[in-house]
Amino acid sequence: MTASPLPAVEPTPVAAATPALEVDHVSRWYGNVVAVNDISFALGPGVTGLLGPNGAGKSTLLHLMAGLLAPSAGRVLVEGETAWRRPEMYRHIGLVPEREAVHSYLSGLEFARLNARLQGVADPDAAAARAIATVDLTDAADRAIGTYSKGMRQRAKLAGALVHEPTVLLLDEPFNGMDPRQRLHMMALLRSMAAAGRTILFSSHILEEVERLADSVLVVYAGRLAAAGDFRSIRRLMTDRPHTFTVRSSDDRRLASALLADPAVFGAELIDGRVLIRTADYDAFTRALPQVARASAVSLFEVAPTDDSLESVFSYLVRR
Amino acid sequence: MTVMAPLIEVTLRGMLGRRRTVLLVLLAGLPVLVALLIRVSGGRPDAERVLDTLVVRFVMALVALIVGTAVIGSEIDDGTAVYMMVKPIARWRIAVSKAIVAAGLTAVLVVPAVILTGILLGGRGDAMAVTSAFAVACLVGGSAYAVAFLALSVFTSRAFLIGLAYVLIWEGVLAGLLEGTKFLSIRQATLGVAAALGVDVPGDPLAPPMSVLVLAVVLVGGLLLASWRLARFEIRGGD
Numbered sequence: 001m002t003a004s005p006l007p008a009v010e011p012t013p014v015a016a017a018t019p020a021l022e023v024d025h026v027s028r029w030y031g032n033v034v035a036v037n038d039i040s041f042a043l044g045p046g047v048t049g050l051l052g053p054n055g056a057g058k059s060t061l062l063h064l065m066a067g068l069l070a071p072s073a074g075r076v077l078v079e080g081e082t083a084w085r086r087p088e089m090y091r092h093i094g095l096v097p098e099r100e101a102v103h104s105y106l107s108g109l110e111f112a113r114l115n116a117r118l119q120g121v122a123d124p125d126a127a128a129a130r131a132i133a134t135v136d137l138t139d140a141a142d143r144a145i146g147t148y149s150k151g152m153r154q155r156a157k158l159a160g161a162l163v164h165e166p167t168v169l170l171l172d173e174p175f176n177g178m179d180p181r182q183r184l185h186m187m188a189l190l191r192s193m194a195a196a197g198r199t200i201l202f203s204s205h206i207l208e209e210v211e212r213l214a215d216s217v218l219v220v221y222a223g224r225l226a227a228a229g230d231f232r233s234i235r236r237l238m239t240d241r242p243h244t245f246t247v248r249s250s251d252d253r254r255l256a257s258a259l260l261a262d263p264a265v266f267g268a269e270l271i272d273g274r275v276l277i278r279t280a281d282y283d284a285f286t287r288a289l290p291q292v293a294r295a296s297a298v299s300l301f302e303v304a305p306t307d308d309s310l311e312s313v314f315s316y317l318v319r320r
Numbered sequence: 321m322t323v324m325a326p327l328i329e330v331t332l333r334g335m336l337g338r339r340r341t342v343l344l345v346l347l348a349g350l351p352v353l354v355a356l357l358i359r360v361s362g363g364r365p366d367a368e369r370v371l372d373t374l375v376v377r378f379v380m381a382l383v384a385l386i387v388g389t390a391v392i393g394s395e396i397d398d399g400t401a402v403y404m405m406v407k408p409i410a411r412w413r414i415a416v417s418k419a420i421v422a423a424g425l426t427a428v429l430v431v432p433a434v435i436l437t438g439i440l441l442g443g444r445g446d447a448m449a450v451t452s453a454f455a456v457a458c459l460v461g462g463s464a465y466a467v468a469f470l471a472l473s474v475f476t477s478r479a480f481l482i483g484l485a486y487v488l489i490w491e492g493v494l495a496g497l498l499e500g501t502k503f504l505s506i507r508q509a510t511l512g513v514a515a516a517l518g519v520d521v522p523g524d525p526l527a528p529p530m531s532v533l534v535l536a537v538v539l540v541g542g543l544l545l546a547s548w549r550l551a552r553f554e555i556r557g558g559d
Contacts, residue, residue, distance in 0.1 A: 066406060068555040085551055090408045097555075101399035105333055117326040118407040160403060 018080040019044050020092075020168050020199035021065060026074035028060055035060040037223040038074070043201060047194045049214030049231070050203040053314055057223040058203040059098055062172050065201070066095045078168060091119070094161030098172035098203075100153060104146030108137050108156040111145060115160035124163075131159040136185055150177025155186070169193065171202040175209055187213045211235065221314035234317075241316045243282050246274045248302040249293065258296040262288050276306075323409050327417035331391055334400075335425060340390065347383055348429040351375050355440035365441040371454045372522055375434055376510055380462050381487040384426045388469025389479040391418045392546075397477060402555060411550035415470075415543050422470050423463035430462045431455050453517035461510025464535045467542035468506065474549040502526050509534040 019042035028036040036057045052058050063069040064076050067083035067090075076083040079092050103111060112131045116124035132141045135155040140148065145156055154174060161169065169190075175183050190213060194200050201218075204210050210217055210231065217234050219227040227234050249255045252275045256268040259277055264285040267278035279285035293300050335341070351374040358365060392414075395401035404414060438451025473479035487507075495505040502508040503526060512531025515521045526534065 063555050068402065068405065068553070070552070070554060087408050087410060090406050093406065095402070095406045097399070097402050099399040099402070103330065103334065103400055103403075105337060106330070114326055114330055115403065115407075118323055118404065118409060120323060120408065 020079060021201065022077040022080075023061070023065065024075050024077070026061075026064060026071045026076055028064060028069060029072050034223050036064065039220075039223075039225045040074075041218060041225065041228050043199050043216075045194060045197045045199050046215045047190055047200045047202070047213055049210030049217045050201055050220060051205070051207065051210045051217055052203075052220035052226075053205050056205075056220045056314070058205075058220055059172055060223075061220065062095075062170050062201070062203055066093060066170055068095075091164065092167050094164070094166035094169045096154070096157045096161045096169075096171040096174055098176070100150065102145045102153055102156060102160075105144060107142050107144055108132060108148070108152070108159065109141040111156055112159040112163055116163040119164040121164050127163045128159075131162045134162060134189065135159045136182075151179055151182045154178055155182070158186070167198055169198055169200045171200070173204060174202050175204065175206075183209075219314060219317055221317065226314055226317035237317065243279050243285070244306045245277045245279070245285070246271075246302075246304050246306055247277060247289070247300065248274050250299040250301070251296075254296050255293060255298045258292045258298075259289070262292055264288055274302075323407075324413055324417045324420075327404065327409075327414060328421055331418060331421045332425075334395070335387065335390060335421065340386065344383060344386060344425075344429055347379055347386075348433045351379055351433050351437040352440065355437045359440050367438050367441040367447060367450050367454075368520060369522065370437060370441055371434060371450075372511065372514075375430065375437065375454065375458060376461065376507060376514075377492070379433060380426070380430045380458050380510070381465055381491070381507065383429050384422070384462050384465030385469050385480065385483045385487060387425045387429075388422045388466040389473040389483060391422045391470055391473075393470075393473030393477070393479050396473070396556070401553075405550075405553050405555075411553075412543070412547040414550055415474075415546040418470055419467050419543055419546070422466035426462040426466045427459050430458050434458050450519050453514050453519045456517060457510050457514035457519075460513055460535055461506060464506050464509070464538040464542075467546075468538050471542040471546040471549070474546045474553075496523075503530060503534055506535070506538060509538075 021043040023039055023041050026036060026039050027034065039061065050058050050061065060069065064071055065078070065083060067076070067078075067086065070084050078089050081089060083089055103114070106114065109128055109132055112128035113124050116127040116131075121127045132138055135158050137152065137155050137159060140152060145153060148156060154177060158171070158174065174186065178186060190200055190202070194215075202213070214231055216229060217227070217231045218225060219234060227237065247255065252270055252273070256270060256275045259265045259275070260268050262285075264279050264281040265277055266280060269276050277285070289303065290300070351370060354374060355370060358370070392401065395404070434455045435451055438447065438454065469479060469483045472483055476482065491505045491507045495501050495508060508526045509531040511521045511523070511525035512528055513535070515525050516528030516531065525531070
C-alpha cells in the first residue's frame, strides 16, 4: 500500500508513482445524507482491508472505486484513468459485490464462462475452468448456482471476477457465509494473488478478518476515513485508547482508593454499586488490578469493559 | 457482436424457464382461443375487429410490456445487472442486445398469434392479406413497444406500472378522446401501418407516413435513451 503513515485522519497524500487505485478527496451524498465524506487514499499491490461497522460507507466507497457510483465531489482513478463512465477500466478491475444475487439458473462454470466472454477473454472456456479451479469449486462446477450454499456463491462470484486476471480486485464482505475452511482457503488465495502483484481491497466489519489477511487497513466510520496505514499501528491505536471498566468487589470504596494510586488509572468513581474505572493503558491496568485487589484484601466479583464494541473503537478513532 | 452474443444468450435464459414464460404463452394464446370459440360457436368471423381489439390493443402491448420491462429491469432489481455493467462493453451494445431479445420475444409470441387468429377467422376481404398486414404491423409495433418499455425500465423501477398506465389509460382512453395526441400512441401508429398495408382498420388511425415516423422515433429514441442511461448506471443499495 502506498498510503500515508499514521496519523491518518488527515487525507492521505497521493503517491508520486501512478497507484493502481487512487481516491482523491471523494465525497458521495444522497440528498442530505453524506455516505462518503472527503476521503483520500492511494493503493498499490498488496492486500488492504476496508474496515468499518455496518452502514459506515464501505460499500459506497467500493462502488465508487468500481465505477458504479459517480462521486459527488473528488475523483477516483484506476490505473491513472477515471473510473466513472469508462467501461474499458473493467479490463483492470474484478469486483465481487456483497449482494448475493447471481444468475441462479447458470452453473458455476457457466457463470465464470459468461464473465470471461463478456470480458472478451481469448479462450473463455479455459479461463473459466482455471478460475473455477482457483476458487476450489471444481466439484460443484456443473451444478446450478441456485443450489449453492452462501459460501459457494461467494466463490462463484470470485471466479467470475478472476476470469480476466485483473490487476485490481475489489471484494465487498467476501467472507460472508463462508465456513472456516473456505475462509482460510480464500485468505490464502488472496494472499497469493497479492504476492503476485495484484492490488486487493476487501471490506469487512470484522476486525479479526482484517487482522489475519490485510497488510494495511483503511478504517471508515460514518463516511469518513478514520485511519489508514499499517495494520499493527492501527491496532496499537485501538488498544492504547482510553478504556473504561466496571468492577464489582467486596469493598468498592477501598478498591477505588487503591486503584487511584496506580499510574495506569486516571479516574475511579462509585456508580450504582460498582466502581467505574478509566485507564489509558489497557495492558498495565489488567495486570495491576488483581495485584491491587489482593494488596487491599478486596475480592473481585466482576470485571467488565464498558466500551469494547467495534463501534466505540471506530468512534474513538474518528474523534482523535 | 462477440460480446452481444453472450448478453443475448443469458438474457434469453433469464427470460425463459420461468413462470413468466407460461404467462406470456397464455397471453399470446388468448386471441387464438377467442378465434377458436367464435369459429366453434358459429359467430360472425371478423378478423380485422378481433386482431385490432384483442391483439393490437391488448395482447401485443401487454406482451411487450412484460418482456420489455423484464429484459434489463428485472436484472437491475435483483442485482444481477452488476455483472454485466462491470465489463468493458460499450453501453449501446448492452441496450441493443437487450432490445433484440425484447423485440424478438415479443415478435415470436405475437406474430404467430396474429397469423393463427387470422387463419381461424378469415376476413371481410382477402383473409391472408389482412392477416399478413396485421402481422407486419405487429412486428414493427411490438418492437416499438418493447424498446419503449425497455428504456423506461432503465430509468425507473416502476416501469411496469407506468407502462401499464400508458397502455390502459393513455392509449386506452385519453388518446382516443384527445384527437391531436394520437401521434403519442404506439397503438395508433401500429394501426396506421396496418391501414397503410391495405387493412380496413376501424376508427381513424394515424396517417401512414406519420405512423412510420412515430415508430422509428420510438425505436431509435428508445435505444438512444437506454444507452445514455446505462452509461450513467448507478448501483442501488449498499451502505
